Amino acid sequence: MLKVRVIPTLLWKDVGLVKGERFDSWRRVGTVMPSIKVYNTREVDELILLDITATAGKREPDYEAIDELAAECFVPLTFGGGILNLEIVRKVLRAGADKVAINSALYDNTRLVSETADKFGSQCVIASLDIKKTESNAWSCFSHSGTKPTGKDPVSFAQELEKAGAGEILLTSIERDGTMVGYDLEIIQKISEVVNIPVIASGGAGNYEHMFQALKAGASAVAAAAIFHFTEQTPLEAKKYLRQKGIPVRHSQI
Amino acid sequence: MSVAIIDYGMCNLGSVRRAFEECGADVKVIDQPRDLDSADHIVLPGVGAFTKGMANLHSQGWVEALNQNALKERKPLLGICLGMQLLAEIGLEGGETKGLGFIPGRVERFISTSPEIRIPHVGWNEIHFESSPLFKGLAPGTDFYFVHSYHFVIKNAANKLSSTPYCGEFVSAVHNQNIYGVQFHPEKSQKPGFKLIQNFLSLC
Numbered sequence: 414m415l416k417v418r419v420i421p422t423l424l425w426k427d428v429g430l431v432k433g434e435r436f437d438s439w440r441r442v443g444t445v446m447p448s449i450k451v452y453n454t455r456e457v458d459e460l461i462l463l464d465i466t467a468t469a470g471k472r473e474p475d476y477e478a479i480d481e482l483a484a485e486c487f488v489p490l491t492f493g494g495g496i497l498n499l500e501i502v503r504k505v506l507r508a509g510a511d512k513v514a515i516n517s518a519l520y521d522n523t524r525l526v527s528e529t530a531d532k533f534g535s536q537c538v539i540a541s542l543d544i545k546k547t548e549s550n551a552w553s554c555f556s557h558s559g560t561k562p563t564g565k566d567p568v569s570f571a572q573e574l575e576k577a578g579a580g581e582i583l584l585t586s587i588e589r590d591g592t593m594v595g596y597d598l599e600i601i602q603k604i605s606e607v608v609n610i611p612v613i614a615s616g617g618a619g620n621y622e623h624m625f626q627a628l629k630a631g632a633s634a635v636a637a638a639a640i641f642h643f644t645e646q647t648p649l650e651a652k653k654y655l656r657q658k659g660i661p662v663r664h665s666q667i
Numbered sequence: 668m669s670v671a672i673i674d675y676g677m678c679n680l681g682s683v684r685r686a687f688e689e690c691g692a693d694v695k696v697i698d699q700p701r702d703l704d705s706a707d708h709i710v711l712p713g714v715g716a717f718t719k720g721m722a723n724l725h726s727q728g729w730v731e732a733l734n735q736n737a738l739k740e741r742k743p744l745l746g747i748c749l750g751m752q753l754l755a756e757i758g759l760e761g762g763e764t765k766g767l768g769f770i771p772g773r774v775e776r777f778i779s780t781s782p783e784i785r786i787p788h789v790g791w792n793e794i795h796f797e798s799s800p801l802f803k804g805l806a807p808g809t810d811f812y813f814v815h816s817y818h819f820v821i822k823n824a825a826n827k828l829s830s831t832p833y834c835g836e837f838v839s840a841v842h843n844q845n846i847y848g849v850q851f852h853p854e855k856s857q858k859p860g861f862k863l864i865q866n867f868l869s870l871c
Contacts, residue, residue, distance in 0.1 A: 414792065414793070414832055415788065415790050415791075415792045415832075415833055416790055416791040416792065416810060417790070418789075418790050418791070453857075456857055456858075458790070458791060459790075459812075480681065483681055483682065483685075484681075484685055487682075487685075487686060487689070487854070487855065487856075487857050487860070487861075488812070488855055488857060489812055489814070489852075489855045506679060507680070507681070508681065509679070509681035509682055509685075511679055511682065511714075511814075511855065512814075531716065532715065532716075532719070533714060533715050534714050534715045534716055534749075535787060535816060536714065536787050536789065536814040536815060536816065537714060537814075580787050580789070580814075580816075581787075581789060606782075609779060609782070609785055609786055610785055610786070610787065611785045611787070611789050611790075633785060633789070633790070634790065663791040663810045664810075
């Protein structure tokens with residue numbers, strides 16, 4: 414049986430790891446390399462590393478750093494931040510990432526998704542949607558680390574991205590990010606219902622029960638950051654909890 | 668013991684190289700087909716589309732070199748993910764394309780049987796097998812990391828090495844004498860992956 418994945422998200426700003434609240438008030442939480450080593454020895458299912466200032470700073474990803482990090486990471490590694498064209502995708506994959514998360518570039522057009530899928534396969538394209546509710550109480554997608562409204566409805570846009578060739582959707586609630594109040598279950602459910610590709614829930618996890626709820630709402634995987642940085646909770650314990658609730662999770666057998 | 672990892676422009680080469688190095692192998696990433704001649708073991712990695720993968724193997728001269736080293740000289744060959752699929756006679760991704768033909772069968776797209784069965788098949792899933800030198804020391808039911816939308820439909824049951832439950836059940840590892848292929852990514856499967864790589868390295 415396919416197991417659900419519990420995925421720590423590492424947010425990378427300048428040279429260190431950070432974690433914030435609602436895409437703001439970033440706190441430094443350590444350096445990247447020791448975290449990757451720790452997660453690797455703790456046998457996490459997968460890792461997502463997002464460089465949150467690459468696009469805003471108009472710079473390319475730090476390929477050398479990705480290469481060094483990938484060398485310590487024997488689980489699938491997704492890299493996001495500054496993925497603006499096919500050449501950058503090629504270099505990031507070459508440096509050792511297994512997948513790229515495309516975010517701001519999605520809104521210029523979805524061609525980068527289809528080109529990446531054609532060239533490197535859908536499996537390495539994660540469409541990353543940062544969403545929040547606007548004043549009119551409708552969900553909308555935001556680009557540039559949550560700073561720019563795009564006017565796109567995440568539900569129809571997710572379908573468009575699936576058609577363009579995205580292999581997974583990383584769905585992050587801006588309002589819940591770092592708050593640990595639980596995932597936005599309603600939008601997870603809406604999007605999971607209309608696409609056939611896996612949806613990774615992100616933003617708001619505060620305890621293992623939240624993860625269980627997101628999976629029940631239709632997510633194929635749960636990503637989380639604050640819960641692992643600021644509490645005693647761990648991916649391994651999360652999986653133990655989920656297993657008790659009848660959710661299939663991986664456990665190492667060697 | 669020297670392992671040649673084929674660089675035909677379709678790979679997560681870094682991950683594969685590091686995993687083999689971690690397992691103690693003398694690894695060479697090669698982009699010249701003639702360099703296969705000095706290798707003891709051959710790895711055909713790959714992510715991406717079947718058509719593009721075969722086109723690269725042809726245009727860069729790998730097909731003849733693989734025929735010589737894997738089919739005639741019978742050096743152990745391990746295909747990973749797309750590299751496993753290319754061992755088939757035919758692939759249907761990106762139009763019907765002729766594969767290397769080392770193992771009879773076709774590579775077809777998964778057809779989802781229910782809304783919960785999402786395509787691509789991404790994540791950790793178990794492999795079931797009877798016994799094989801490739802799986803020595805691994806328990807049936809061990810989880811490996813998969814990420815793919817197409818799978819190998821073999822013609823002869825004898826070529827099946829393992830199966831995995833998804834969309835019913837599919838063949839997740841194949842073999843034909845010295846030629847092995849795994850749909851999952853041992854290089855991204857931590858300890859069980861390293862065990863499999865070590866097993867492959869001890870084949871002769």
